[in-house]
Amino acid sequence: MDYxxxxxxxxxxxGFVLLIKGGDFLVDGAVAIARRAHxxxxxxxxxxxxxxxxxxxxxxxxxAALAGSPGIAVGNVVGSNIANVALILGVTAIIRVCSTSRxxxxxxTPFMIxxxxxxxxxxMCGTIGRIAGAVGVLALVAFICWQVINSRKNNQxxxxxxxxxxxxxxxxxxxxxxxxxxxYGADWLIEGARGIATKMGVSERIIGLTVIAVGTSLPxxxxxxxxxxxxxxxxxxxxxxxxxxxxILSVIGISAIICPIxxxxxxxxxxxxxxxxLEVLLWIFLFTNRKLEHWEGYALLLIYISYIAYTTI
Numbered sequence: 001m002d003y004x005x006x007x008x009x010x011x012x013x014x015g016f017v018l019l020i021k022g023g024d025f026l027v028d029g030a031v032a033i034a035r036r037a038h039x040x041x042x043x044x045x046x047x048x049x050x051x052x053x054x055x056x057x058x059x060x061x062x063x064a065a066l067a068g069s070p071g072i073a074v075g076n077v078v079g080s081n082i083a084n085v086a087l088i089l090g091v092t093a094i095i096r097v098c099s100t101s102r103x104x105x106x107x108x109t110p111f112m113i114x115x116x117x118x119x120x121x122x123x124m125c126g127t128i129g130r131i132a133g134a135v136g137v138l139a140l141v142a143f144i145c146w147q148v149i150n151s152r153k154n155n156q157x158x159x160x161x162x163x164x165x166x167x168x169x170x171x172x173x174x175x176x177x178x179x180x181x182x183x184y185g186a187d188w189l190i191e192g193a194r195g196i197a198t199k200m201g202v203s204e205r206i207i208g209l210t211v212i213a214v215g216t217s218l219p220x221x222x223x224x225x226x227x228x229x230x231x232x233x234x235x236x237x238x239x240x241x242x243x244x245x246x247x248i249l250s251v252i253g254i255s256a257i258i259c260p261i262x263x264x265x266x267x268x269x270x271x272x273x274x275x276x277x278l279e280v281l282l283w284i285f286l287f288t289n290r291k292l293e294h295w296e297g298y299a300l301l302l303i304y305i306s307y308i309a310y311t312t313i
Contacts, residue, residue, distance in 0.1 A: 008195035015189025022181030023222035026052070027230050029174030032166040040101075043151040045227070045235035046108065047144055050242020052179040053219040054080075054251065061251045065258040073255040074123065074264050077247045078271045081116070083217040084240045084247075085278040086304030092224045093297025098233040100290050104241070109283045111143060112241050115248045116279055120272045123264035133256025140249035182219035189218065237292070244279070274307055 026049060034044040061073035092098060115136075122132050166174075220243055227236040255261060278300070285296045 002199075005196065005199055008192040008199070011188045011192025012196065013192075015185045015187075015192060018181045018185030019189065019218055019222045020226075022178045022185055022219075023226035024178075025174050026178035026182065026223055027227045027232055027235065029166070029171045029178060030235065031230075031232060032171035033168065033175065036166075036168045036171065037152070039148065039151045040154070040234070043147050043238070045232075045238025046147060046242035046245070048175055049223055049227075049235060049239045051246045051250075052175065053182060053223050053239065054243045054246045058246075058251045058254065061255045062258060065255040065261075073252060073261060074268060075271075077251050078268065078275050080217065081244045081247055081275050082271070082278060082307060083304065084220060084243050085275075085282050086300045086307065087217055088221045088224050089237070089240050089282065089292060090297045090300030090302075090304060091221060092228050092236050093292040094294055094301065095225060095297075096228040096233065097294060098228060098237055098292040100234050100237045100286055100292075102290070104234070104237060105283070105286055105290060108238070108241050109279075109286065112245050112248075113276070113279050113283065115139070115245055116276055119248045119252060120276065123261075123268065123272065126262065126265045128252060128256045128261040128264055130257050130260060133253040133260075136249040136253035137257070140245065140253070143245070143249075179219075182222065185222075186218040237286070271311075278303065 030044045030049050033048065034040060061076050064073050064076070089098070119128075119136075122128055220239060224236040224239050227233065227239065252261070281300075281303075282292075285292055285300075
């Protein structure tokens with residue numbers, strides 16, 4: 001018996017279990033927090049869920065900056081944002097039509113697009129310095145504060161005890177544990193799948209294109225899928241918009257504060273354009289009846305597959 005292969009299969013199975021249950025419990029905890037704090041599920045998706053599932057990108061980019069390779073932060077963020085829109089929302093919309101609110105169309109999505117345009121404009125100058133990074137972080141803090149204040153103002157009529165049977169401390173603990181489960185689940189699934197692929201003689205290139213590329217997006221993917229399955233489609237979209245906004249303003253911002261990011265105008269132009277195109281396309285799709293239809297999900301997924309094929313062949 002090949003114990004190494006069995007171990008890797010076990011990691012894959014355990015990783016999937018953690019991802020599924022982590023996404024499931026994350027939605028439950030996030031909805032309870034939203035009701036207790038008089039916040040909309042969209043705001044929770046933009047903040048707690050979106051930022052929590054983006055923690056791996058933040059850690060990777062910070063480590064890259066500290067290691068003297070700040071340019072990795074750019075590829076990490078841009079690649080993640082492309083996957084967030086095309087892969088994650090594509091798959092989520094295929095599973096279930098995702099509806100959203102007027103605020104998402106009028107404020108949240110335009111803010112995400114504006115943040116991305118500002119990021120690309122600065123990046124094309126060649127260097128993202130500490131001042132630009134600090135401005136990005138401050139802009140994110142201001143946006144979050146506005147979101148929380150506005151949401152509480154519009155949700156004051158909700159009744160805590162009737163609508164939120166879960167205690168606040170339990171909901172917070174559930175969210176923290178769920179985010180950890182998503183992170184570990186993704187890591188174990190990637191490690192197990194890499195081991196199995198290597199054992200079967202699959203090349204490192206193919207492993208990178210499939211296991212690693214998809215694996216790093218699994219926390220956001222499962223969080224959005226479980227939110228959609230529970231009928232919280234606004235939270236699923238908020239998760240993606242929040243993750244992209246967090247990546248642009250916080251991940252890049254903090255990385256730039258640690259170490260100015262140089263060479264941001266070298267080799268990234270096509271990826272920048274794809275990212276901006278997908279964000280604008282998402283806004284256009286949502287603008288039609290405030291929904292992301294099944295066919296639009298298939299279109300996004302097809303774009304992602306085409307992008308991966310073009311950049312690797």
